[in-house]
Amino acid sequence: MNTSISASWGRHINVIPPQSGEPALAPISSFVDGQCIYSCGERADQVYRVEFGAVRVYRLLANGRRQILAFHFGGDWFGLQSRDRHSLNAEAIGVTGVRYINLQEEPLCRPALFSAALENFSAAQEHQLVIGRQSAIERVAAFLLEMSERSGYSRRFELSMSRVDVADYLALTIETVSRSLTKLKHRGFIELHGARGIELVGYRSLQNLCL
Amino acid sequence: MNTSISASWGRHINVIPPQSGEPALAPISSFVDGQCIYSCGERADQVYRVEFGAVRVYRLLANGRRQILAFHFGGDWFGLQSRDRHSLNAEAIGVTGVRYINLQEEPLCRPALFSAALENFSAAQEHQLVIGRQSAIERVAAFLLEMSERSGYSRRFELSMSRVDVADYLALTIETVSRSLTKLKHRGFIELHGARGIELVGYRSLQNLCL
DNA sequence: CGTGCCGTTGACAGGCGTCAAGTACAGTGG
């Protein structure tokens, strides 16, 4: 799926910097596309770190809708939870590897986990602003910039997730996402290479949209 | 402002349980209504705890809009930040007292702060779901239930914030908030006592709205 | 009683969701 990227293209950061004296990390567990990593209601006694691939964290609502709260890529910690049971689901996007630590065996309050929690918190707040106060086209622009940042600020990259995922992340419909991408293309801000390939032609223009 | 509450009414929890061996808490600092506690760009080397009153945390966007990310009441920690400078603003709602700890003098990674960070994170996620996937009336219902919870699950309570604040928290306009409240009243789910007084008549019905 | 602020209500328009049809592309099998 997202393994067929031309070599010259940026991708999401999959290289993990060597951790300094972080013990008790289990070996890499591998997941196929769409496979559940944890689900709502399960005991939350592990914290995960993405090694390669990507992860979506979401909840299903009673009206049948799905809200994706976050995407996680290589190096990101996820699964931190304020209660002892998960209130969200996590699934692999494409072939994905994660490692985890067991919270029973480890002190919960570690600097690495603390800053991971703050990073997650900060990302959630930024996303609140996007879905709260931005129009459809602004949300899509913000999303593209975010994905660019997370693939090392590359101007050209490939989305690892489908339109449905993008829509559920931005609290839009796939049709609106599609239309917004088309508008951005017509305005000369981006170019589309196939369904997943994105090129940011007008980086500054995109940023101006998101103010 | 929110000091003129009839004694029989629930209020937001202002009583602080005695902390067990938590040192270095500065004495209470008092703020008047609307006073800034910290603002975007300042160094974030303090973490605050509400002693009485309430706090709104928000950001102003370029289009002139304001998004309130969270309200904080007695006992809540706020001001935790992943970077060394604040990216948000915090203001007092009504007469408000806070205490803070200095992060320079204290180890950042303490259990109390860690769980505070996770609580903040969790609240941000729940709020993402509300503003992402709920209609106007569902958001208002969810808000009332949240305020009820935070005033000790009382059926009858008084809002400490204005309609503008509610609107900016729910990513709506004041008109839509007002209309939604009227609808909830006409459906017999709530009763309004003045502008700020709320009585939840149909608690279950409200919950069913928010599924 | 006038003034100002806050909240409510109404009329209207626009953006986005919904429904539906059309296109592109990969995989499969003949």
Place this chain on the structure above:
DNA sequence: CCACTGTACTTGACGCCTGTCAACGGCACG
């Protein structure tokens, strides 16, 4: 090599929800 199929994505038509603009009502305060 090509037809067939299914999935993902795009585009179009239309309606509703919510934002915008405006007027009105209630209440505190001077």
